[in-house]
Structure formats: C-alpha cells, structure tokens
Amino acid sequence: MTEQQPSPARFTGDAKPYGGGDPYADHRTADFPFTRYANLADRQLGAAVVAANDEFFAHRENLLLPRPAEFDPEHFGHKGKVMDGWETRRRRGASAEHPWPTADDHDWALVRLGAPGVVHGIVVDTAHFRGNYPQAVSVEGTSVPGSPSPEDLLAADVKWTTLVPRTEVGGHAANGFAVDAGQLITHLRVNQHPDGGIARLRVYGEVVPDPRWLSALGSFDVVALENGGHVEDASNRFYSSPTNTIQPGRSHKMDDGWETRRRRDRGHDWIRYQLVARSEIRAIEIDTAYLKGNSAGWASVSVRDGADGDWREALPRTRLQPDTNHRFVLPAPAVGTHARVDIYPDGGISRLRLFGALTEEGATGLAARHQELGG
Numbered sequence: 022m023t024e025q026q027p028s029p030a031r032f033t034g035d036a037k038p039y040g041g042g043d044p045y046a047d048h049r050t051a052d053f054p055f056t057r058y059a060n061l062a063d064r065q066l067g068a069a070v071v072a073a074n075d076e077f078f079a080h081r082e083n084l085l086l087p088r089p090a091e092f093d094p095e096h097f098g099h100k101g102k103v104m105d106g107w108e109t110r111r112r113r114g115a116s117a118e119h120p121w122p123t124a125d126d127h128d129w130a131l132v133r134l135g136a137p138g139v140v141h142g143i144v145v146d147t148a149h150f151r152g153n154y155p156q157a158v159s160v161e162g163t164s165v166p167g168s169p170s171p172e173d174l175l176a177a178d179v180k181w182t183t184l185v186p187r188t189e190v191g192g193h194a195a196n197g198f199a200v201d202a203g204q205l206i207t208h209l210r211v212n213q214h215p216d217g218g219i220a221r222l223r224v225y226g227e228v229v230p231d232p233r234w235l236s237a238l239g240s241f242d243v244v245a246l247e248n249g250g251h252v253e254d255a256s257n258r259f260y261s262s263p264t265n266t267i268q269p270g271r272s273h274k275m276d277d278g279w280e281t282r283r284r285r286d287r288g289h290d291w292i293r294y295q296l297v298a299r300s301e302i303r304a305i306e307i308d309t310a311y312l313k314g315n316s317a318g319w320a321s322v323s324v325r326d327g328a329d330g331d332w333r334e335a336l337p338r339t340r341l342q343p344d345t346n347h348r349f350v351l352p353a354p355a356v357g358t359h360a361r362v363d364i365y366p367d368g369g370i371s372r373l374r375l376f377g378a379l380t381e382e383g384a385t386g387l388a389a390r391h392q393e394l395g396g
Contacts, residue, residue, distance in 0.1 A: 032196055034192070035191075036151040036152075037151070044094075044149060047193065053199075053225075054199075055225045055226075056225055058142070058226050059225065059251060061136060061140065061225070062223060064135070065135070067133075067269070069132070070085060070131065070132050075109040075128050076109065077100065077109055078101060079105070084106065084132070089148065090106055092105065104149065104153075105149065106148070109213070109216045112126050126214070126216075127215055127216075128213050133207070134207055134224060137207045137229055137231070138206060139203070140184060140206050141225055145158050145190060145219055146196070146223070147218065147220055148193060148221065150220060154192040154193070154218055155217035156190075156215065158187070158212060159212045161209065162202065162204075162210075163179055163180060163210075165179060169208070205394040205395050230387070232384060235379065239378060240378050241378070242374045243302060243375050243377050245269070250295065250297050251295055252264050252266075252293070253295050255291065257290050259281055261278060265278050266362075266373045268372070271308060273310075278312060278372070289363055289367070293360075294373075296360060299356070299357070300357070300377045300379050302356075304377070305335070305348075305374065306374035308346040309345055309371055310371045311371060312344065312371060316343040316369060318368065319364070320336075320362060320365070320370065321336055321337055321338040321339065321363045322373075325361075326356055327358055335351060338365065354377065360373075360375055
C-alpha cells in the first residue's frame with residue numbers, strides 16, 4: 022500500500038451538546054479550495070455506497086445525499102436516536118479485563134465514484150454527530166475497471182492507496198483534506214476509527230474518462246461532466262452551481278441548473294468550460310427546463326482552441342424560451358478545447374450539451390493522460 026503525505030485535520034474534539042435553535046449555528050467548517058472541482062461522489066453522476074461492515078444506527082446511503090444533513094432532536098426509533106448519516110454501533114473489547122476496542126478496530130464503507138477521476142480533496146462531515154463521531158478517519162482509493170462487486174474490491178490482490186491517512190477529526194464539523202495522489206481512482210474505502218457516525222462524504226476532483234469508451238461512441242457530448250468536461254469559472258454562482266449545467270440527464274427542478282442573481286447593470290453572465298480534449302463540435306443543446314420566470318433571455322456559445330486562443334462565436338446570440346430544450350445544428354464544425362456560454366442579461370440555463378467528436382490530437386492527448394494516471 023502506498024501512502025500520501027498527511028493532510029492536517031482542521032477540527033478535533035467534541036462539539037457542545039445540542040442546546041436548541043438552529044442545529045447548524047455552531048457547526049465548524051471552513052473554505053476548502055478544492056471544492057471548485059466537481060463532486061465525484063454525487064449520486065446524480067452515478068456514485069453509490071456499495072457496502073459497509075456495519076450500519077446499525079443509520080444507513081450507509083445517507084453519506085451521499087445531496088442536501089445538508091438534517092437533525093430532529095425528537096426523532097427516535099426502536100434502535101435509538103435516528104441520525105441523518107452513516108452510524109455504526111459502539112465497539113467493545115474482547116473481555117471484561119479488556120473492554121476497549123483495539124487500536125486496529127475500525128468500521129468501513131466502500132464508495133463507487135460516479136466516474137473515474139483524479140481526487141483533489143475530500144470532506145468528511147460529522148454534522149450533528151457531536152459526541153458519537155469517530156475519533157479518527159482514513160480514506161483509501163483504488164482503480165478497478167468494470168463493475169466490481171464488494172467481494173471483488175475486498176479481494177487480497179486489490180491495491181489500495183492511502184488518500185487520507187488516519188487522522189483525528191472533530192464532531193459536528195466539516196473535516197477537509199487536500200489530496201495529491203496523482204492517479205486514477207474508481208472506488209474509495211472510508212474508514213472510521215474505531216466506530217461512530219459520519220453525516221456526509223464529498224469527493225472533489227476531475228473526471229478522467231476511458232478513451233476507448235469515447236472512441237467507441239464516436240460522437241458524444243464533449244463538455245459533459247461524465248465524459249471529462251468541467252467548469253473553469255463563471256460570472257455568478259448566487260443561486261446554484263454552474264457545474265449543474267453539465268450533469269447527466271435533464272434537470273428535474275429549478276435548483277438543478279444554473280441561476281444567477283438579478284442584474285441591475287448593463288452586463289451579462291457567463292460560464293467558461295474546458296472540454297474533455299480538443300474536439301469538433303457539430304451541434305448544441307441549451308436547455309432551460311424548470312426555469313420559467315427566470316430563464317436567460319438570450320444565449321450565445323463561443324469556442325477557443327487552446328488556453329490562449331481567441332474566442333470564436335459558434336452560436337450567435339439567440340432568443341431562449343422558458344422551460345424548453347433548444348437544439349442547434351452548426352453549419353460547420355467548431356474546433357476547440359474550451360467553450361463559453363454567455364446569457365443575456367441574467368437568469369439561468371439548466372443544461373448545456375456540445376455534441377461532436379475528438380480530433381486526432383485530442384484523442385492522442387486523452388489516451389496519454391489516461392495511461393499516465395494508471396488507467
């Protein structure tokens with residue numbers, strides 16, 4: 022097993038017992054730079070908690086719920102306090118003379134990432150676990166192709182790399198860890214030492230697709246998150262994340278898109294994307310699903326070739342309709358590595374799709390990166 026350098030925990034120790042009022046009022050958190058990347062453990066992307074050794078008090082699936090953990094001080098069940106997270110029973114020692122768990126005792130959960138990728142940071146949030154959080158956590162990663170079962174992942178020949186070494190954490194806190202593994206990861210093993218509860222897990226990083234799969238597809242969405250596209254920047258993130266615009270599937274509610282605050286000036290809003298690799302774009306979809314009184318009025322799409330290239334308009338400024346999927350076939354392919362959608366004057370879109378194929382240069386570069394990362 023290879024190990025990375027320790028990432029310091031930001032919080033340790035118990036939180037104060039809940040005293041009423043807003044349960045998040047004393048939640049300990051911080052700004053983590055790596056949260057600018059997409060959450061690879063997003064259920065919408067296809068992530069799942071596939072197994073856990075114990076989930077006596079609270080189910081493992083709660084770890085990946087998109088909303089913040091909730092707390093109801095009056096909610097008890099036949100096993101005890103009902104918590105919104107993953108919580109295991111209290112470990113005990115082997116005998117009355119040794120009632121304490123050993124130093125090696127721990128509970129674990131296996132997480133399948135929504136897409137293979139490079140992990141840049143992990144947040145282990147113990148929200149509302151004030152006196153029943155783990156003393157320490159550790160996180161390991163591996164790359165196993167296909168659709169391995171839990172038994173496959175736990176086999177002796179699977180190589181796990183330590184992404185977060187065993188590190189003390191705090192109760193009722195968002196414990197953040199920067200990761201610099203520099204390799205492709207498909208699955209995580211989240212360990213809590215010796216037992217306890219974790220409310221939410223977030224895994225931030227970049228999708229690195231299998232070039233063989235994209236080659237077999239031929240034409241595909243070259244900006245989609247699941248295919249390796251990502252958001253570089255946006256003018257405004259007030260109501261929702263611009264990364265929503267490249268999530269899989271159509272939006273099913275208003276906040277599952279990108280919406281900006283209302284402008285009171287003469288400017289406009291925009292999102293800038295990096296494509297999976299250098300591509301030829303042949304068709305564009307701009308969807309405003311569930312954005313009815315707040316959709317963008319007009320939109321345009323521009324493409325540039327290289328980080329320092331000039332922006333070239335692929336789709337001129339075009340009127341958008343609320344709650345509508347708009348489709349445009351380009352008169353000629355737009356070749357580039359980056360794209361930008363501009364909306365006028367403000368509002369939002371739910372999805373952007375850029376359909377095309379990798380250029381020969383793009384395919385070669387993607388294959389080289391995939392191989393370099395161990396794919």
